[in-house]
Amino acid sequence: MTETMRAMVLESPGQGLQLRRAPVPQPGAGQVRVRVSCCAVCRTDLHVVDGDLPRPKRPVIPGHEVVGRIDALGGNVSGFKIGDRVGVPWLGHTCGHCRYCTGGQENLCDEAAFTGYTLDGGFADYVVADAHFTLPIPDEYDDISAAPLMCAGLIGYRAYVMAGDAPALGIYGFGAAAHIIAQIARFEQRHVFAFTRSGDEEGQAFARSLGAAWAGSSHEQPPEELDAAIIFAPVGALVPAALRAVRKGGVVVCAGIHMSDIPSFSYDILWGERVVRSVANLTRADGEAFLRLAPKAGVRTSTHCYRLDQANQALADLRDGKFAGAAVLTMAE
Ligand SMILES: [Zn+2]
Ligand SMILES: [Zn+2]
Known part of the structure; x- marks a missing residue:
């Protein structure tokens, strides 16, 4: 049987x-x-x-x-x-x-x-x-x-690495991946700016409790220019929003496997060598690196x-x- x-x-x-x-x-x-x-x-x-x-x-x-x-x-x-x-x-x-x-x-x-x-x-x-x-x-x-x-940890970490050395890091969509990556970013002395759905005060408080320097709605401009942003929410409209928040030469990383269509936007917000890129899946090397780092960084x-x-x-x-x-x-x- x-x-x-x-x-x-x-x-x-x-x-x-x-x-x-x-x-x-x-x-x-x-x-x-x-x-x-x-x-x-x-x-x-x-x-x-x-x-x-x-x-x-x-x-x-x-x-x-x-x-x-x-x-x-x-x-x-x-x-x-x-x-x-x-x-x-x-x-x-x-x-x-x-x-x-x-x-x-x-x-x-x-x-x-x-x-x-x-x-x-x-x-x-x-x-x-x-x-x-x-x-x-x-x-x-x-x-x-x-x-x-x-x-959330492994692929979030790959997205984090793709964001490069970003002292001011924006995170759009503060769910499972973001709550882990925010802790890694804090451990590496970066400032985290968390963007949530508008009115999600609980999510914003959660982000602050994990060390975010600022938390607000995705439509808001952060209090300082970002060096990079990671978009975890599957919302294409966040791409131009994040491009407006990153400095010249900054990168916007789309970390989800699926995203709604990205609305057209003016070339001005990409100009200045800003980069938009996606992150796909993970490698075993990402897995090994992240699982070594997470306990060291005290990720909970x-x-x-x-x-x-x-x-x-x-x-x-x-x-x-x-x-x-x-x-x-x-x-x-
Ligand atoms: Zn997954
Ligand atoms: Zn192959």
Whole structure:
């Protein structure tokens, strides 16, 4: 008899997730199976569930901020043993031989596979993952507080690095990624300027509590010129807003996987060697660098827990901005 597990499954985009019994997956060569302890909820999960991203696996189990323990090993796995505590991030597999993979940009590989999107993810009791894309979790974090590090932290960190050496850093959209990156920025003595939806006083207070020098609405001009800005909110209209806030030579980093259309804007606000760029996915090197830095910087995550079967509620609350920090699904029954 095949063993089964609980899984929150996306059968068709736009229809929400369904709680199903699914076969416990078996690890293939080079893979590990993880007994999931918890899985954080990312804005990208919303884009998967809403059908904003092309060609998802159908049906698919979302979730790419997985924390758990290895409970089975496929063939040819080295470096891990049963019982190891690991995280499974968004980048699940790459080809290993294209110009991107061999040039330090595996995040851009055309053959890449993504956890919880083109591969089944962690909104379930078990997940299988390529051992090479599985990351050990630093001891300083318990399972729940580690989960948001796996994407909000990792991809947020890649966006932060792309923003360059920016003593005055703007962050547009103060959710899960921003709350982690603000702490890294403070640790590195940068001034953080947080932009939220207008009227989100709770979000602005949360940003100030994490050391933001200023917090206000996205339509406001910050009290000083920014050296760089990171846009975590999926709102194209923030691109011209951020360009107006950064100094000459400054960079605006679009950190989300999906964004509404960017409205046309006058060349004046790009002039002066301002740069707009996107950040796509993560590399394993980003993961390793960030997971070394986070405990050193004393990064703490603010989490809001839901049971696995409440995944749709967690997604709805994320959409409505109902909590500060990150939502985490816990598998305990
Ligand atoms: Zn490749
Ligand atoms: Zn994510």
